[in-house]
Amino acid sequence: MAKSKGAKKALDSYTVKGTQKVVKVGDCVLMRGQDPDKPPYVAKIEKIEADNRNNTKVRVRWYYRPEESMGGRRQFHGSKELFLSDHYDIQSADTIEGKCIVHTFKNYTKLDSVGTEDYFCRFEYKASTGGFTPDRVAVYCKCEMPYNPDDLMVQCETCKDWFHPSCMSFTPDQVKRMEKFVCPDCSLPDGDRKLRQSSPGSSPTPEHVHKPEAKRRKR
Structure with missing residues (x-):
């Protein structure tokens, strides 16, 4: 038994x-x-x-x-x-x-x-x-990658989107010394800027995605 x-x-x-x-x-x-x-x-x-x-x-x-x-x-x-x-x-x-x-x-x-x-x-x-x-998350920067909290990002004063310094050809030290940052798209003349933002494959604007709070973002 x-x-x-x-x-x-x-x-x-x-x-x-x-x-x-x-x-x-x-x-x-x-x-x-x-x-x-x-x-x-x-x-x-x-x-x-x-x-x-x-x-x-x-x-x-x-x-x-x-x-x-x-x-x-x-x-x-x-x-x-x-x-x-x-x-x-x-x-x-x-x-x-x-x-x-x-x-x-x-x-x-x-x-x-x-x-x-x-x-x-x-x-x-x-x-x-x-x-x-979820199978989709918001993407940022011109590289269109999801946010990695380990990476430093800088916010554009005009469009309020976030960018990696390296994607903008800046070093982290250069970004930290900036008083403000304007991304290349927002630096274009108004007519060119509107055309660029409406083109297929452009990065999502702040109205379409939620921006998470970031520890290492530089304003």
Whole structure:
């Protein structure tokens, strides 16, 4: 006759092994992987359970780093960017290293300083297909790239759009010394400017896109 498995007990919290750090359901945590040379995995705790031998398991929802996704890391992905995936798993609580904070994109760009425990997420990721939600985001500058909060951008005083200094042939130091910046389109005579703005493929104007708050923007 097979022995029945011991009943599992749901826990509200767990003290990280060897520390005084307490994690709870809903917290985001760093989890140790098999390769010590790689950064820890990031996950959100969905459930904490202990068996009758006090072995504690956690059900987690994984965050993926851009390089772990099908499309890989792209130029506009921030160094602390994560994707909330639909990949769930059961792991030993012993692999938890500590807590971290996964901010919304908007809140992350408002931080005065970014700590080692700070990350941000603006996309959900479907691991089986490589699809993202949302599948479109606003683009900026003449390079028409989504916003990367790691990059310095400068705002045009006229059209209020944002630009990378390098795309405007400026260095960051030159931009920081500017009292104001006017983009090349807005520097054109009025007639040429209207023609340029109405041409196919032009960058979206401020009326058509939401401008996120940026930490490194230079006015």
